[in-house]
Amino acid sequence: MPLAYSTNAYTRHGLAEAIESIAALGFDGVEILCDQPHWFLDRDLGEEARHLRARLDRLGLAVSNLNCNTANGFFDPRPPENVFEPSLASANPDWRRWRLDYSRRALDLARILGAGNISVTSGRPDTGGTPQQSQDLLVDSLCRLCESAQRYGVRVGVEYEPGLLVERADELAEVITRVGSPLLGANLDLGHSWLDGESPEHAVSRLAGRIWNTHVEDIQGRKHYHLIPGEGELPFQRYFDALTASGYSGFHTVELYTYPHMAQEAGRRSLTYLRDLIGGPR
Numbered sequence: 001m002p003l004a005y006s007t008n009a010y011t012r013h014g015l016a017e018a019i020e021s022i023a024a025l026g027f028d029g030v031e032i033l034c035d036q037p038h039w040f041l042d043r044d045l046g047e048e049a050r051h052l053r054a055r056l057d058r059l060g061l062a063v064s065n066l067n068c069n070t071a072n073g074f075f076d077p078r079p080p081e082n083v084f085e086p087s088l089a090s091a092n093p094d095w096r097r098w099r100l101d102y103s104r105r106a107l108d109l110a111r112i113l114g115a116g117n118i119s120v121t122s123g124r125p126d127t128g129g130t131p132q133q134s135q136d137l138l139v140d141s142l143c144r145l146c147e148s149a150q151r152y153g154v155r156v157g158v159e160y161e162p163g164l165l166v167e168r169a170d171e172l173a174e175v176i177t178r179v180g181s182p183l184l185g186a187n188l189d190l191g192h193s194w195l196d197g198e199s200p201e202h203a204v205s206r207l208a209g210r211i212w213n214t215h216v217e218d219i220q221g222r223k224h225y226h227l228i229p230g231e232g233e234l235p236f237q238r239y240f241d242a243l244t245a246s247g248y249s250g251f252h253t254v255e256l257y258t259y260p261h262m263a264q265e266a267g268r269r270s271l272t273y274l275r276d277l278i279g280g281p282r
Helices: 015-025 045-061 093-113 131-152 169-179 190-195 201-205 238-248 260-278
Strands: 005-006 030-033 062-067 117-121 155-158 184-189 212-216 219-220 223-227 252-254
Touching: 005 015, 005 062, 005 190, 005 212, 015 030, 015 045, 015 169, 015 184, 030 184, 030 212, 045 093, 045 155, 045 252, 062 093, 062 212, 062 252, 093 117, 117 184, 131 169, 155 169, 155 212, 169 184, 184 190, 184 201, 190 212, 190 223, 190 238, 201 238, 212 238, 219 223, 238 260
Parallel strands: 005 030, 005 252, 030 062, 062 117, 117 155, 155 184, 184 212, 212 252
Antiparallel strands: none
């Protein structure tokens, strides 16, 4: 399975520098953070995307995913941590409309870059009122987003996360069923799945055939803090075996936004560990 590294580990570096570093480390692909300080989609980035596509082709890097999970650049000043607003489930219709347009821009950029998918999150449980009201708003927004995704030929992966509206595989499977689009699936974060207490086998089986990308990090003591793979307790082999059995052959994307002070070293250690585990060139 190909391995990628998210640029959200490189928030102390520019996007171009991050991509060059990820290529030099030997990853097969890169996930691009669609938020500040990298790609905040508040303007037409089409020409920039075409230049970036040429750079990626030169470096031999594919794009595993466009990470649109956050849009912190919406706020001035920017919040010190992720607030997951504006969200696709926000009770504020202007915010919801803004987030939908933002995600549509990401679909267009994914098309230009040759990326097969973007990822989004659900927002907080009370973002649209009660959890049920929030889910109804989320489903409506995802239906609209998937209509646009059909035109661009790009898939949409929802990343579930502890503490958010959609925080486990069963809940995401319900949302996928309600939306009813073949382009809607999961950006499966293995650490989030483990934190929710679901077994690797259950999480993968519930979403089998609808997993567009994975996020890979380690976890220790059920604490939501992303660690370098191999330095925690995550049963990676069980996840990878379940994914292989399900037919998944897409990217495993290392996501270590907790290591901006040592992004390159964290990536190097992750790549060594994962290649030893799943095989591949060293």
